[in-house]
Amino acid sequence: MAGLTLRSVYKNYGDVPVIKGVDLDIQHGEFVVFVGPSGCGKSTLLRMIAGLEDITGGEVRIGDRVVNDVEPRDRGVAMVFQSYALYPHMSVYDNVGFGLKLANTPKDVRDRKIREAAKVLQMEHLLGRKPAQLSGGQRQRVAIGRAIVRQPDVFLFDEPLSNLDAALRVDMRMELARLHHDLDATMIYVTHDQVEAMTLADKIVVLNGGIVQQVGSPLELYNAPANLFVAGFIGSPKMNLLTGQFDMVDNQLQVVADGVSFRLPKAPGTLARGGAVTLGIRPHEFALDAAGPVKGIVQLVEQLGNETVVRVRLDNASEITAVLPGQETLKVGSTVSLGFDPGHVHLFGADGNRISP
Incomplete structure (x- = not known):
C-alpha cells in the first residue's frame, strides 16, 4: 500500500474548468472520503487519480511515483464503480479472478488469491454462483473482491453503495469499515451522502465547484466548519x-x-x-x-x-x-x-x- 499526493491539480473540459487547483496529502492506510453535491467534481477527481481522465495541470503522485502519464493498469490502483459490471455468464469465482486471468497469472496463484479475497469478504459459499443468483449487496462484494485480488496500492470507490436499499447500505458501510481495518489499505471513496462520509472516513475532503472547501476529520468538520457551505452540508439534519x-x-x-x-x-x-x-x-x-x-x-x-x-x-x-x-x-x-x-x-x-x- 502507499500514500497519495496531489499538487495543484487542474482539469478543464475545453475552456470550462472543472477541478480548480487541488492540493491534497493522503497517508498510507487512511480512509479518505470525497464528498459534495452533484457536479462538484468529486468523481472527476477520482477518475484523474485512476488515470481514466487526463490531467490538465499539476501532479499526481502515488507512493514515490509521479503517475500523470502512467496507464491506469500500471498505477497500482483498483477501482470499484457504482455499477457492479459483472459478467453474467461467469461464476463468482471467475468474475473475481478475471483480471488475473487476463494478466496471465498462474492458475495456482490465481486460485489462492481468489479464495483469500472470498474469505476476507465472507463469500466463500458464493464462489460457484452466477451474478443473477446474488443480491445487490453480494454483487457489490464480488466487485470489491475483484479489486482485492489485484493487491493495489490504493483502492478507489465511486459511489459503490448508491444502487443498494437503505438497510443494505448500512450493512455494506460496516463491511467496508471492517475491510479497511483488515487490509490496512489506503482507500479513497466518493459519495454525495454526508452520513456515509461521517461514518466511514478518517479524513473528509469537502468539494464544491471543483474547489476543496475543507479537509479534516469528521468531527473537525462537524464542530468547526470552515465556511457556510461546509456548515450547511455536514450534519443531518443540516445546521x-x-x-x-x-x-x-x-x-x-x-x-x-x-x-x-x-x-x-x-x-x-x-x-x-x-x-x-x-x-x-x-x-x-x-x-x-x-x-x-x-x-x-x-x-x-x-x-x-x-x-x-x-x-x-x-x-x-x-x-x-x-x-x-x-x-x-x-x-x-x-x-x-x-x-x-x-x-x-x-x-x-x-x-x-x-x-x-
Whole structure:
C-alpha cells in the first residue's frame, strides 16, 4: 500500500474548468472520503487519480511515483464503480479472478488469491454462483473482491453503495469499515451522502465547484466548519443558518439574527462593530425552554422514537429545525420556545467564512 499526493491539480473540459487547483496529502492506510453535491467534481477527481481522465495541470503522485502519464493498469490502483459490471455468464469465482486471468497469472496463484479475497469478504459459499443468483449487496462484494485480488496500492470507490436499499447500505458501510481495518489499505471513496462520509472516513475532503472547501476529520468538520457551505452540508439534519447583525453591548457580543437575540460573553476579535453575521445552530443543540430566545409556531413534527424532529416557523417567517431528545408531544400549530447554549453556536462573517471566538 502507499500514500497519495496531489499538487495543484487542474482539469478543464475545453475552456470550462472543472477541478480548480487541488492540493491534497493522503497517508498510507487512511480512509479518505470525497464528498459534495452533484457536479462538484468529486468523481472527476477520482477518475484523474485512476488515470481514466487526463490531467490538465499539476501532479499526481502515488507512493514515490509521479503517475500523470502512467496507464491506469500500471498505477497500482483498483477501482470499484457504482455499477457492479459483472459478467453474467461467469461464476463468482471467475468474475473475481478475471483480471488475473487476463494478466496471465498462474492458475495456482490465481486460485489462492481468489479464495483469500472470498474469505476476507465472507463469500466463500458464493464462489460457484452466477451474478443473477446474488443480491445487490453480494454483487457489490464480488466487485470489491475483484479489486482485492489485484493487491493495489490504493483502492478507489465511486459511489459503490448508491444502487443498494437503505438497510443494505448500512450493512455494506460496516463491511467496508471492517475491510479497511483488515487490509490496512489506503482507500479513497466518493459519495454525495454526508452520513456515509461521517461514518466511514478518517479524513473528509469537502468539494464544491471543483474547489476543496475543507479537509479534516469528521468531527473537525462537524464542530468547526470552515465556511457556510461546509456548515450547511455536514450534519443531518443540516445546521440552521440565521442571518442578522451584531454589536457590542456592555462589553458582550449582542447578536440579532432572524429575530433571535442573545449575547456571547466573549466577542471574536475579528469582528467589527455593527456588521453582518450569520449564526449557525445545530438542530440537536436546541432544548425546550419557556424563557428561551427562539419562539415560533410548530409546522411539522416527526416522531423517530428516540428523538423528535420539529420544524418551527419564527416570527419573521423563516424556519428552523430542532431535534429534541425522546418523544415530545408537540402539536402542529402550537407555540414553542427553545433555548440553546450560546457557547455552541457558530458565527460566519459577511464573506461566508468562519469567525473564530
